[in-house]
Amino acid sequence: MRLFLALDLPAAIRDRISRFIEGVTGFAPDARWTNPESLHITLKFMGEQPDSALDQIKQSLSEIRAETTEINFRNYGFFPTTKSPRVFWIGVESGPQLAALAATIDDKLSSLGIEKETRPYSPHLTLARAAGGSESPRRTKSDAPNRIFLHLQEKLAARPTPEFGTMTPREFFLYQSHLSPKGSKYTKLITLDLK
DSSP states (O other), rough: OOOEEEOOOOHHHHHHHHHHHHHHGSSSSSSEOGGGGGGOOOEEEEEEGGGGGHHHHHHHHTTOOOOOOOOEEEEEEEESSSSSOOEEEEEEEEHHHHHHHHHHHHHHHTTOOOOOOSSSOOOOEHHHHHOSSSSOSSOOTTOOOOOOHHHHHHHHHTSSOOEEEEESSSEEEEEEEEOOTTOHHHHHHHEEEEO
């Protein structure tokens, strides 16, 4: 099973983002746009895990105690750079509790042999990807200036900073990801409360 942990978005924020996407997709028609129903804030990507590990994972996650925090969705950016963009994203701003939750999850799951993250936690919502190439937010040797997002960058620069709303999560979810040529489908396996 391909697993990850994430926060879900409230309907009002998802709707605002969906309308934003509808208004800008024509400025980057060659990009692969994310279905707004698939948007989430990833806390931990676990990759492929055997079915037999699911009970241990659930047990370990049920022991997590973490504070909630207000999360604001605003602004946008491009990974790895604006000159060589491969990913278009919306910013996620929060207090230190969100990064602390991600670190707690990472620590708990590492005790089960799931690899720890090597880079700092950087929450964001991926809206679009350039076709082909690496999906890493880091620069790679193959990065070169491209024009896939150029028109989008020009149009966004002339607009006010987008604001999509604020949420205070009360729970997070263990998801299973099902890959297909039409895009990933996500199934919630368990709900975990934030204390």
